[in-house]
Amino acid sequence: MADKIKVALVGIGKIAIDQHVPSIATSDDWELAGTVSRSGTVDGVPAYTDIETMLAERPEIGVVSLCLPPVPRFAYAAACLRAGRHVMLEKPPGATLAEVYALDAMAQNAGLTLFATWHSRMAKGVQAAKAALAGKTIESGHIDWKENVRQWHPKQDWVFDPGGMGVLDPGINALSILTEVLPTPVHLKSAVLHTPANRQTPIRAEMTFSDGITASFDWLKEGIQTWEQRFVATDGTTVHLFEGGNRCSVDGIAQTMSELGEYPALYARMSHLVRTGTSDVDLSPMVHVSDIMTLGRRETAPAFEW
Template sequence: MIRFAIVGMGHIAKKHIDAIEKADGAELAAVCDTNPERLSDVSGVPVYTDMETMLKENEQIDVVNICVPSGLHAPLTRLAARYRRHIIVEKPMALCTNDAEEMIKAAKEYGVKLAVVHPNRFRPAIRKLKEAMERGMFGKLSHANATVRWNRNQAYYDQAAWRGTKAFDGGVLMNQAIHNLDLLLWLMGPVKAVQAMAATRLRKIETEDVAAAVVEFESGALGVIEAATTIYPQNLEESIAIFGETASVKIGGRTANFIETWEAEGVSEEERAKLIDEINADPFGKSGHQWIIEDMVQAIRENREPIVNGWDGLAPVRLIEAILRSAETGARVQLSQ
């Protein structure tokens, strides 16, 4: 068994615990939180209020799952690496590229594996889209659209002092839209340049609650990004759409789980209906967190990189930094030549 410890017992920790319990070859070995009250309901495993103490005392731990506020990901990743534990870190892996690069460097230096939680890649509809793109179904790509139109009201941000801060949380791009941006990059490839605007319109936070950007991919295709937590009165949609010379596909719904459009040269109406029925029968599939946990188990056993590794986690952070820099300066920002 590969033994996991969770650091940070906030709301996302439950997904990690559930995933570990369901995953083949995984076992929960410990939990840690600086707030003892969050540990009061934990039973069956050792609990700790200090991560370094946990790492020193519990040699059974193979992997540390870092589920603390985003601004703390980098130092805790470096700490886990120094104690030669493999690492799964929640999104975003860091709030700036320098920290993300340091995390990758630390994992390499100490010979441990680093995985980043971008679970949307494992949604059934998204996997079908990725397979179609790898088969060349779209021909030459025209453009893509990534949209997150969600509601996070003021009460959401007021739950904890760190929410909506630049130091620990980030705004709509880093916190809510980063999964969608990960999909955009995974499907379309690296971004060459970006032009953007961002604003804090409705929420009393330090960071942006709405942003829009146009990107140019290295392939020459274009992309449009829209992200907002200002949608009234509840989440409206998360979608990813890809357009090419021989296909148009949109995966949508409130959380990008359903095929809304699937038009492709050579695909019959019967084939399309069968695909949509297949997705509708199980739109959520196996938990993305479970995929990440099980992949880490296999990565350790096979001594390979995780499917979603540190470099994958760095890419959307780098893109978001460029979007915010463009929004601040009003200039087009180059990511690559």
């Protein structure tokens, strides 16, 4: 077996602790060799409080996985690429499309790997849905992506600041699945964005796309959380993805699921990209978010407090 790839995690918050750390720990491909965070650490792993020090002192760390919020991420990613490190980006890959295109150009010019990850594409039922819809024409579809921001982003005000995307932060997960499983691209036709009076980004959104596809995102869902997508093809085939894409049925019949979970699959993909000298920077889910923010009609919602 080839030597493990040394990786540093930047941004030791909830997503890093819940998903990235255990996925690295259980992989035969990876070794968590360092962390960068103002306050978070991982037991037994060398910790740094600034990226430049880590890059200067740890030349053997070849990959940096960025888990911090999207607005400050560009500067960290650019520093890593300038230092000759491969870079893995949490979703969304940046605050703007232009900055991710710039990072992609930097990586290509330096011969480095850049991976814009979409963890929901790695959900266990997504590839079964994609296979069932391959070569078909979509007649209609609907997405319900409804969860409780107080549960998943407790007191994280950045999600409601410019660049935080509001409900489109979880909603982009649904859009990453949509752009993976549909046989042909769709585009936005209209959207309504419900933005709290005291916040900058929406807390609910309704969207209409081409090919008869609609979507409803809600960040105030109490009780059972809902992450579902259903598509109907012109030949009558019905594909239902639920539990965030981790279960799939076709015409009511449960499909065989992939074995790896979302984040282990992301790290397996990153290992392949690094070892083969390639990149994966698909920005189609982020393009939809940009379109929603551009075309969306704003409506004022009640003020939101934690």
